[in-house]
Amino acid sequence: MSTTPAPVEAATPLHEHGPSIEEIEQSAVHFRARFDLLKAEVQKFIVGQDDIVEHVITAMIAGGHVLLEGVPGLGKTMLVRSIASALSLNFQRIQFTPDLMPADLIGTNVLIDDGKGHPRFEFSQGPIFCNMLLGDEINRATPKTQSALLEAMQERTVTVAGQTRVLAEPFFVLATQNPLEMEGTYPLPEAQLDRFFFKLRVPYPTSAQFESILDRTTERSSPVLQPVFAGDDLVFMGDFARGVPIAPSVRQRVVEVIMATHPETELASAEVKKYVRYGASPRAGQALILAAKIRAVREGRFHVATEDIFAFAEAVLRHRVMLSFEAQADGITIEQLLANSFKELRQRWEK
Amino acid sequence: MLNVKAMQDARTLADGTTLAFRKQIRMAAWRYRLERLARTSSRLAWAVAAALLVLLLVALILVSGTWLFPLALTVVFAGVAVGLGILEARVDRHRLLVRMDAHAKLPDVILSAGDWESAPRDPWRERQRTEALQLLSKLDWKQIWPIHWPRLLWLPLVTTFLLMAVLWKVQMDWVKKQWQAQVAMQQENAPANAEQLKPLEQVFQDWDEAQKVAPSPELAELLKQIKPMRDQMASGQMTEKQVLLKMNDIQARLQAAKDKLEASSLEPMAQSLADAVKDLDGMSGLAAALQRKDFAAAKEQAAQAQQKYESGAAKMPEGANAQTASDRLGEAAQKASSDPQASSSLSQMQNAVSNKDSSSMSKGLSGLKDSLAQQSQKQSQCHNLSLQLAQMGQCKNGMCNGSGIKMGMPQLSLAKSMQPSKGAGSTVDPNRYGAATQLDANHQEMKITGTAGQGASETQTESTKDPHFEQTASNVNSAQFAAYEKLSEEATQDENLPVADRQMIKRYFEDIRPQGNQ
Structure with a gap:
C-alpha cells in the first residue's frame, strides 16, 4: 500500500541527558502560566489590543524586536512601558527626533580628567545599554541615526571607536512609528526593517475599549503594574519554545509562504508577480517558525501547526515584502496582497 | 545520570505508536479512496453513459457491425476499470495525513506525528506521537469522515443499464438476421x-x-x-x-x-x-x-x-x-x-x-x-x-x-406413360393438361351464437351462401400474387438486401405461386 509508513525503527533511548516528557509538560505549563500572567499584568493598563500584546510578548520571548505603527495617541508607548514595568527589566526610552545623532543613541567616548592632570577618554554609554529600549517615533530620526541601531539589533553589540561592547541580555527594541504619510518622517531602511521581528499596526480602539480607556486614565487612581518575572525567565521561555519540534511538512509550508512573496518564484501568485518588488528574507522564515513555536506551546500543543504560522505571517511579512510603485498606484495594500497569497497557498495544500 | 524511565517509556511508546499509526492510516486511506471515487463517480458514470449513447446512435444509423455491443461492453468495463483505478490509485501519504487532520479537526497533529515516525527519538516527538495516537484511537472515521456519494448517481447508472439493454436488442436482431442470411448462403453454396x-x-x-x-x-x-x-x-x-x-x-x-x-x-x-x-x-x-x-x-x-x-x-x-x-x-x-x-x-x-x-x-x-x-x-x-x-x-x-x-x-x-397398356388409348382424359377444376360445392357457412349451459338459452343461427369463388383461397392468391410478386421484385431490386435474403424472398413467392389455372 502506498500509505505504508516507514518501517518501525528500532526503539532507541530518548535523550539520555535531556528532559523527560513529564518535565517538558511541566515546563510547558509554566510557560503558559507566565505568558498569561504577563499578558494579564500588561492588560491591567492597556485596554483591548489583545493581539498586539500577545504579538509583542511573543516577539520578546523569541528575542526579537517589534516595530509598532499607528497614529499618535493609540497607546503604543504606554504598551511598551507597561510591558517593561511588568518585567524586571532595565528600560530606556528614546524620543527620536530629526536632530538625534547616533552618538546620542549608542554613546560616545568623552574626554575625562581624572583630577591628576591625566585626561583620558571614557566611554559614556548611550540609552541603548539596557534590556528594553523604547524607540519612540523612530521614523522621525534621520536614516543615519536609524542605522545606528542595526548592529545593536542584530548582533546585540555596539562598536564605538573600534571597541565592541556587548549589550545586556535580554535586549529588545520596541520601536514605534507614525505612518509614513505623516509630515516629517523618514522611511526606515530595508535592512533595518528586516531586523524587526514583527511590525504591528496598532488599530484604533473600539467604542467600548475607548470608554474603558477614558475611565482608567481619568480616575484618581491608576493601575500600578508589578513585575511578574525577571528578564532571565523570558530568556528561559524562549529557549524552551525553541525545543518545540516542527514537522518537515509544516517547515516546507513555511518555506512556501516565504517563497510565495518572491515574484520570481513559481509559488508566487499573479498578484505577487505584478505588485511585489522583492520578497521576504530568510529572517522572515526564522521569525515565523520561532513565533509559531511559541504559539504552539501557548496553545498547549507539542508541535507547530500550520495555523500557528498563519497567525504570525502577516506581522512577520508585512514590513519585509516591498511593494512596487504600481501597487501603490493601484491602491494595493500589503495586507490584501498577503491575504490573497495565503488563501492560494491554503487551497493548494488542501488539494 | 541516565533517565532510565524516559528511555523505557520511549521504547514502549515508539513501537506501539508506529503500529497503531499504520492501522489507523490504513483505515483512513480507505475513506480517502472512497471519497476520491465518490467525487469522480458521477462524472465517470455520465461519461460511460454518453459513450454508450453514441454507440447506440451509431448502431441505429449503420444497422451493422457486430463490434458495437462488444465495444459497448468494453466501454462499460473501461469505466469500471477506471473506477477501480481511482479506488486503487496511489494515496499520497502527506495528503492523507492532512485530510485526516482536517476531518478530525486536529491542526496538523497527525501530519506531524506521521512526519516524525522515522525521525530520531526525542521527548517532544514521542509526546506528540503519543498524543496523536490517543486522539486517533478515539476517532470513529465513519462518523467524522462520511463518504458523500452523489445523490443522482443512480441516474447515469440506470441510463447505462438501459442503453446496454437497447444496444443488446438492436445488435442481437441484426446479428440474428446476419446469422440466418449466412446460414442460407452457406446452404445455397453448399454442394x-x-x-x-x-x-x-x-x-x-x-x-x-x-x-x-x-x-x-x-x-x-x-x-x-x-x-x-x-x-x-x-x-x-x-x-x-x-x-x-x-x-x-x-x-x-x-x-x-x-x-x-x-x-x-x-x-x-x-x-x-x-x-x-x-x-x-x-x-x-x-x-x-x-x-x-x-x-x-x-x-x-x-x-x-x-x-x-x-x-x-x-x-x-x-x-x-x-x-x-x-x-x-x-x-x-x-x-x-x-x-x-x-x-x-x-x-x-x-x-x-x-x-x-x-x-x-x-x-x-x-x-x-x-x-x-x-x-x-x-x-x-x-x-x-x-x-x-x-x-x-x-x-x-x-x-x-x-x-x-x-x-x-x-x-x-x-x-x-410410353409403355403400351391394356385399354390404352381407348379413352381420353378430358382434363389432361390441367384445365381449371370447376368447383361445384354448395358451401354453407353457419354461425351459431348463444349461451352454453343448463336450461333454456337464446341462440341465433346465421346462414350464408357465398359464391364458391369467394371461398376459394387460390382465387384470392391468384388475385394478390401478382401484386405481391411485383412488390417483392421491387423490394429485392431496390432495397440493399443481402443476396441470400433476396433469394429467400424469391423462394417464398415461388412457394405461394398458384399452380396451373387456380
Whole structure:
C-alpha cells in the first residue's frame, strides 16, 4: 500500500541527558502560566489590543524586536512601558527626533580628567545599554541615526571607536512609528526593517475599549503594574519554545509562504508577480517558525501547526515584502496582497 | 545520570505508536479512496453513459457491425476499470495525513506525528506521537469522515443499464438476421448431396427408360445435353442453386419444344374439322374422333372413310348439303393453314364435294389421314413434353419448399406413360393438361351464437351462401400474387438486401405461386 509508513525503527533511548516528557509538560505549563500572567499584568493598563500584546510578548520571548505603527495617541508607548514595568527589566526610552545623532543613541567616548592632570577618554554609554529600549517615533530620526541601531539589533553589540561592547541580555527594541504619510518622517531602511521581528499596526480602539480607556486614565487612581518575572525567565521561555519540534511538512509550508512573496518564484501568485518588488528574507522564515513555536506551546500543543504560522505571517511579512510603485498606484495594500497569497497557498495544500 | 524511565517509556511508546499509526492510516486511506471515487463517480458514470449513447446512435444509423455491443461492453468495463483505478490509485501519504487532520479537526497533529515516525527519538516527538495516537484511537472515521456519494448517481447508472439493454436488442436482431442470411448462403453454396439429387436423377433415369421404350431423337438430344450436368451431379460438384438453374434451362428447353409443337397442332381447330366432315357420308366416326381430339383414332377413321370413297361405297353429298359441306371444308382448310398438308387435303376434299368426285375425295382423305397421323405423333410428343415439364416442376417445387429436393419425389413417369397398356388409348382424359377444376360445392357457412349451459338459452343461427369463388383461397392468391410478386421484385431490386435474403424472398413467392389455372 502506498500509505505504508516507514518501517518501525528500532526503539532507541530518548535523550539520555535531556528532559523527560513529564518535565517538558511541566515546563510547558509554566510557560503558559507566565505568558498569561504577563499578558494579564500588561492588560491591567492597556485596554483591548489583545493581539498586539500577545504579538509583542511573543516577539520578546523569541528575542526579537517589534516595530509598532499607528497614529499618535493609540497607546503604543504606554504598551511598551507597561510591558517593561511588568518585567524586571532595565528600560530606556528614546524620543527620536530629526536632530538625534547616533552618538546620542549608542554613546560616545568623552574626554575625562581624572583630577591628576591625566585626561583620558571614557566611554559614556548611550540609552541603548539596557534590556528594553523604547524607540519612540523612530521614523522621525534621520536614516543615519536609524542605522545606528542595526548592529545593536542584530548582533546585540555596539562598536564605538573600534571597541565592541556587548549589550545586556535580554535586549529588545520596541520601536514605534507614525505612518509614513505623516509630515516629517523618514522611511526606515530595508535592512533595518528586516531586523524587526514583527511590525504591528496598532488599530484604533473600539467604542467600548475607548470608554474603558477614558475611565482608567481619568480616575484618581491608576493601575500600578508589578513585575511578574525577571528578564532571565523570558530568556528561559524562549529557549524552551525553541525545543518545540516542527514537522518537515509544516517547515516546507513555511518555506512556501516565504517563497510565495518572491515574484520570481513559481509559488508566487499573479498578484505577487505584478505588485511585489522583492520578497521576504530568510529572517522572515526564522521569525515565523520561532513565533509559531511559541504559539504552539501557548496553545498547549507539542508541535507547530500550520495555523500557528498563519497567525504570525502577516506581522512577520508585512514590513519585509516591498511593494512596487504600481501597487501603490493601484491602491494595493500589503495586507490584501498577503491575504490573497495565503488563501492560494491554503487551497493548494488542501488539494 | 541516565533517565532510565524516559528511555523505557520511549521504547514502549515508539513501537506501539508506529503500529497503531499504520492501522489507523490504513483505515483512513480507505475513506480517502472512497471519497476520491465518490467525487469522480458521477462524472465517470455520465461519461460511460454518453459513450454508450453514441454507440447506440451509431448502431441505429449503420444497422451493422457486430463490434458495437462488444465495444459497448468494453466501454462499460473501461469505466469500471477506471473506477477501480481511482479506488486503487496511489494515496499520497502527506495528503492523507492532512485530510485526516482536517476531518478530525486536529491542526496538523497527525501530519506531524506521521512526519516524525522515522525521525530520531526525542521527548517532544514521542509526546506528540503519543498524543496523536490517543486522539486517533478515539476517532470513529465513519462518523467524522462520511463518504458523500452523489445523490443522482443512480441516474447515469440506470441510463447505462438501459442503453446496454437497447444496444443488446438492436445488435442481437441484426446479428440474428446476419446469422440466418449466412446460414442460407452457406446452404445455397453448399454442394448438393446425392440424397438431395436423387429425385432429379430418378427423373433423368425415367427419361433414359423412356428413350429405350420409345426412342426419340428429341429426347436423345436432350439426354445428351444434360449428360454433363448428370456427371457433375454424380461427382457432387453442383450446388443446389446451380442445380436449380440447370433445371430452369431444361424447363425452358422443354417449354420451347412444346410451344413449337403446339404452334403447328390442329387441336385448336379440331372442332371445325369435325364440323366440316360430320355431315359427309362415312365420316361420322372421323368427326367424333376429331371432336374428342383423338388424332390417332381420327387417322383410323380417315383411312376407313378413304376406302369407302375409293370403293364407291360412300355417296357424295348433293344439292344444298353439298354446298354446305363444301363451304365448311373450305372454312376448315383455311383454319388449318398451320398444317399445309391438312389444309391442302381439305381443299381437295372441298373440290371433290363440289365436283362430286369420289376418287378426288379419296385422295383428299388420304392426305388428311397422313396429316392426322403426324398430328397424332405431335400430340404424343406434346404429352410427353408436358409430362417432363411436370416432372421438373415437381422437383423444383420440392426444392422450393425449403428442404431441398427431397420433397419433390417424382410421381410422374415418362417411361411408364410410353409403355403400351391394356385399354390404352381407348379413352381420353378430358382434363389432361390441367384445365381449371370447376368447383361445384354448395358451401354453407353457419354461425351459431348463444349461451352454453343448463336450461333454456337464446341462440341465433346465421346462414350464408357465398359464391364458391369467394371461398376459394387460390382465387384470392391468384388475385394478390401478382401484386405481391411485383412488390417483392421491387423490394429485392431496390432495397440493399443481402443476396441470400433476396433469394429467400424469391423462394417464398415461388412457394405461394398458384399452380396451373387456380
